[in-house]
Amino acid sequence: MSESNPAIRGDSFAFQKASAFQIQRGEMPVLGVGIFGAGRVSGGHAQAAKSHPGLKLIGVVEPDEERRSRFTQRHECEGFASHRDMLERDDIDLILVGLPHWLHAPLSIDALNAGKHVMVEKPMACTLEECDAMIDAADRNGVRLMVGHTQQFFAVNRLFKGMIERGELGEIVLAHQTWFKPFGIESRPPWFLDREKGGGMWLMNGAHMVDLLVWLIQSRPVSVKGKVTNRIYQQKADDSTSAIIEFENGVYATIAHSGFKPTGAGHGEELSTELVGTEAVVKMLSYQNKGFRMVGGAYEPVEVPERSGIVEEVGAFVDAIQNDAPSPISNDHARIVMEALLAVEESSRTGREVRLD
Template identity: 45%
Template sequence: MAERVFGIGIIGAGRISGAHARAAGEAGTTRLVMASEVDDKRAHDFEAKWHVPVVSDYMEVLNNPEVDIVSLTLPHWLHEPIGIAAAQAGKHIFVEKPMADSIEECDRMIAAARANGVKLFTGHTEQFLAPNVKARQMIASGEVGLPVLATDCWYKAFGVAARPPWFLDRSKGGGMWLMNGAHMIDRLTYLMGDRVVSVKAMVQTRFHAIQADDTALAYLEFANGTGATIAHTGYKDHAGAGVDQPGGEIVITCTEAQLKIVDRNRLFRSVPGDRGGAWEEVVVDRVDTTTVELRALVSNIVNNEPETVSVEQARHIVDVMTACEMSSQTGREVRIDD
């Protein structure tokens, strides 16, 4: 019997939608059916490139019986209402991170997915990047000992001129923290192997006259007693020549060695016995994370198993991000009890 081919509908034809369109063609058991987009130029460009119909009303995607899975590549504030509508239409959901802007919104999305028997898969790519997967294996096997602490630094230009208006407004899910802080918290919980139990953080606007953050510094304490620091800035475009890190740099100090992940695609291990700071590269393959994620979601559907990126983990990341914002506002440590 031939494998079932799942129809993909994309809602939102912005910057990240191309990765989802490409994944639909490369995952092996999926095909791109259609998309929706309210901006005429983006709709025209998407249709011309991917050769599928693009409509303005997303309900046409949700009502199409050929669509089995919807990719939500939308501004963050639209994840919840359209995600719930997708669940009610019986569509499995592949939503870009973060799942939503608050844990209350996450809870409503999760409840809708469960009530309608569909999968809710959040695109936390860090769990699928080859350097992170290999580093986690090295830690889990005991090869580098137990994790003790980690630092995660990511400096980049904010690029205000190229950002859509919603990205400059926290009330619509904008700012660098919800965009890239989600990646950093995700990869640290993945690598350190446990959930966050408390945070002390500064999430501020230091470079730009916007209603969203561009700077964050946070300390995370994990349930297993380890800790990690996050430093992230979206500086003025002219201010950081030579500083930009496309994917950041993570250093994980373990009891027997250190691991370093650079720009999300290279992994290094400290050279045993060398006191001069030498590193040796651990060769890993590059992968198209969106394609790997889509394959994982299809497997979850076919095998009727929990999402590879669990809804609990995706919710936890939102909980940690909003706890960091609360800590910044109050100047106090915030405990996380999810």
């Protein structure tokens, strides 16, 4: 979740091996890349653009002058104060959007209307109407839109996804997710403390949690019940959520997520996902890149490939564009995640189960 996370920073195995990969790619056209936002996530976007042989990083849009200047120097690219100036450039084909959530839809739509491909960070937008307008803009302009659900590119998550697809867990029966992390209020930007601007832990991190569940369980949520609260920090945005999600294939999943108030040193964070199947019980720790399988009543570690994340995600999207293949993450999937996130908020407001079928 933070830039200190290697999967977000982009120093993964694909980055280190980029030059060998480059030689194999031959004559593929190179896409010019523009980045919207020079905040926490954008270092990972820059690394991805610089490490992929089919990409050339051209510039970044960032209204904050100091941040813009630091970014352009560090990544040796141009700086733009307004996204409209960048969108006039013919040498930019792909925009990587790392913006406050309330700006995802309007600025992505501007980019799509300018004929650029777009990878926008999660969550897709703030409302389903915005999601639909983004998908429509991509279709109308004949360009690609993909939402960056990075968890699908984390090595440990991919390992277990493969096991599920090969039937090694049998049928999945239930899932249980927890993620407790320090809220980090001292370093949070103002937009994050305001739900009107898409702020709060639920949209920020719930997007990862629900994405993982939908992807691993391979089914869509049909009912949710949840409570989204701000009892710890009492900001205009949430800090803690509990939810239960029923999936179309009969699986139930529980989610417990909190941005707690740290007391003392040594507070880590971890997104833990446990799956109970008819044949096996497993657990993945996304950020530690560790996996476990229950053997005789206790978890035993399984071997996990080297860490991966945002570099592989951008690479997979670019490969799909260049080979005219389907995007690795569909817009239907991203919209389903958004629908479930909003439904948990609605359930919290009304105190009722929200059905999605």
